[in-house]
Amino acid sequence: MNKKISVIIVLLIAVIALVIVFILTPPAIDFTAYEAGQARKDAFVGHFQPIIAEENTRLRALRKELLALDETSRNKSWVQDLAIKYRVEDYDGTKAAHWDELLIKVGAIPVSLSLAQAANESSWGTSRFARVANNFFGHWCFEKGCGVVPNSRNAGASHEVADFDSSVDSVKSYMLNLNRHYAYTQLRAIRNELRSNQQSLSGAAMAGGLVGYSERGEAYIEELREMIRFNQWAQFD
Numbered sequence: 001m002n003k004k005i006s007v008i009i010v011l012l013i014a015v016i017a018l019v020i021v022f023i024l025t026p027p028a029i030d031f032t033a034y035e036a037g038q039a040r041k042d043a044f045v046g047h048f049q050p051i052i053a054e055e056n057t058r059l060r061a062l063r064k065e066l067l068a069l070d071e072t073s074r075n076k077s078w079v080q081d082l083a084i085k086y087r088v089e090d091y092d093g094t095k096a097a098h099w100d101e102l103l104i105k106v107g108a109i110p111v112s113l114s115l116a117q118a119a120n121e122s123s124w125g126t127s128r129f130a131r132v133a134n135n136f137f138g139h140w141c142f143e144k145g146c147g148v149v150p151n152s153r154n155a156g157a158s159h160e161v162a163d164f165d166s167s168v169d170s171v172k173s174y175m176l177n178l179n180r181h182y183a184y185t186q187l188r189a190i191r192n193e194l195r196s197n198q199q200s201l202s203g204a205a206m207a208g209g210l211v212g213y214s215e216r217g218e219a220y221i222e223e224l225r226e227m228i229r230f231n232q233w234a235q236f237d
Contacts, residue, residue, distance in 0.1 A: 029043065029047050029125070029167075030131070031043060031044060031124060031125030031126050031130075032125075032126050032131070036124075040124050040125075040126075041119075041124065041231070044115075044118075044119060044124050044125050045115060045231075045233075047125075047167065048114070048115060048118055048136075048167070048171070049111060049115065049236060051167060051168055051171050052109075052111045052114045052115065052171055053111060053236075055168075055171055055172055055175055056108035056109065056111070056175075059106065059107060059108045059109075059175065059179075060107075060108055062082075062106055063103070063106045063107055066079070066082075066102070066103060066106060067103070071093075071094070073093075074093025074094065074099055075092070075093040075094065079093060079102075080093075082102070082106070083098070083102055085176075085180070086102060086105045086106060086176075086179060086180045087105075087180045087181075088101050088102050088105065104188050104189075104191075104192050105179050105180055105188060106179065107179065107188075107191055107195075107201075108201060109174075109175045109178055109179075109201075109206075110201045110202060110203035110206060110236075110237045111203070111233065111236035111237060112202075112203030112204070112228045112233035112234050112236050112237050113203030113204075113206055113207055113224065113228070114171070114174070114175070114203075115228075115231075115233050115236070116203065116207070116224040116225075116227040116228050116231075116233065117137055117174070117210075117213075117224065118136045118137060118171075118174075119227065120220075120223065120224060120227065121136060121137050121138040122135075122136040122137070122138075128148075129148060129161045132148060133148045133161060133162065133163040133164060134163070134164040134165065134166055134167050134169065134170050135148075135161055135162055135163065135164055135170055136167060136170045136171075136174075137170060137171075137173075137174040137177075138161070139161070139162040139170070139173060139174065139177065140159045140160065140161060140162060141159070141160055141161075141162040142159055142160075143160075144160075146160055146162065146163070148160055148161045148163055183212035183213070184209055184210065184212065184213075185209075186208070186209035186211070187206050187208075187209025187210060188209070189209065190205055190206050190208060190209050191206055191209075194206075200237055201237060202234070202237060203224075203228050203233065203234065203237055204225045204228050204229070204234065207221050207224045207225050207228075208221060210224070
């Protein structure tokens with residue numbers, strides 16, 4: 001009898017866990033079901049704005065927790081793990097340069113900029129990779145089988161388009177990418193300057209640090225800024 005009860009308890013815990021995951025993870029959404037134009041835009045923003053805002057809340061809380069640490073606590077195991085995650089090489093919290101680098105890398109990404117990139121990279125959620133892989137930001141991966149092989153991949157190329165379990169995971173990966181990849185050092189520098197001047201984080205301003213995100217360079221940046229302006233997304237920042 002006790003064995004049966006144990007099995008039932010384990011099953012109940014598994015069911016509860018699945019219910020929690022379902023509640024916390026927004027269901028997949030087919031943006032092609034919405035008519036192109038305002039209806040699709042509204043659905044897209046309505047889906048992604050709260051996801052982006054929630055991840056930013058988590059990042060701000062994490063940064064606040066770091067800022068509250070005294071010098072003797074900057075080498076705690078969880079901080080060391082965070083430094084590895086954010087690619088602070090040979091991290092030593094007693095060194096000011098390492099600590100400053102970690103603080104510069106941990107932070108929020110403006111909602112307006114996130115929305116603009118998601119809409120731009122995924123064609124408002126209707127691209128092949130958005131539909132089959134929950135990839136809304138054009139992320140690549142480089143291990144065979146890690147994602148979806150592009151139809152137009154050049155001969156000899158080995159990259160794939162990363163596959164995510166949900167749009168939430170896609171947003172989290174996007175923000176981590178901007179926060180730690182060397183290609184976006186300028187974006188983080190712009191954010192740090194805005195912080196230092198006690199200014200709100202501006203998506204239009206931080207877009208200037210994305211020259212390495214697309215082969216289109218400056219034209220891509222201007223396109224993102226125009227999307228932010230036209231759709232009045234600065235209100236979310």
